Amino acid sequence: MAGTGEGKKEEADYKRLHSFPLIRHTDMPEEMRVETMELCVTACEKFATNNESAAKMIKESMDKKFGSSWHVVIGEGFGFEVTHEVKNLLYMFFGGSLAVCVWKCS
Numbered sequence: 001m002a003g004t005g006e007g008k009k010e011e012a013d014y015k016r017l018h019s020f021p022l023i024r025h026t027d028m029p030e031e032m033r034v035e036t037m038e039l040c041v042t043a044c045e046k047f048a049t050n051n052e053s054a055a056k057m058i059k060e061s062m063d064k065k066f067g068s069s070w071h072v073v074i075g076e077g078f079g080f081e082v083t084h085e086v087k088n089l090l091y092m093f094f095g096g097s098l099a100v101c102v103w104k105c106s
Contacts, residue, residue, distance in 0.1 A: 022093045029087060032066065036090050040100045044074070051075055051098075058102060066104070073101045 021037050028036060039061055047054035055072040062070035066088075073080065076097045082089075088104035 020094075023090065024093060024099075025089070025091045027087050027089050032087075033090060035065070036062065036102055037092060040090075040092060040102065041094060044094050044098060044100065058100075062102065062104075069106050070102065070104050073099075075099060 021041050023033070023037065026033050039058055043054040043057045047057065051074040055074045058072045058074075059070050062072075071082075076099065078099065080101055082101075082103050082105070084103040084105050090100075090102045092100050094100060
């Protein structure tokens with residue numbers, strides 16, 4: 001039992017250390033990238049236990065701000081290969097191992 005509590009404490013410490021967003025890849029213009037990154041952080045913090053709701057919030061906000069056909073995937077341990085419009089892709093990590101991929105395609 002003591003090992004389980006210790007593991008959760010280490011995981012919490014790891015997430016606290018890595019609470020900043022880390023952009024892995026993007027081709028977005030500077031202004032769009034900053035707004036998208038802030039939106040992703042806000043959604044992930046607001047819906048910390050529900051990735052589906054966070055993704056829905058990001059998608060709806062991006063559709064309103066930058067036009068429709070945005071797609072969002074949030075999770076841990078996934079791979080992807082997508083076709084996207086140029087200058088409309090962001091792939092980032094947040095909170096340690098949580099990955100967020102946002103892209104637009106028509």
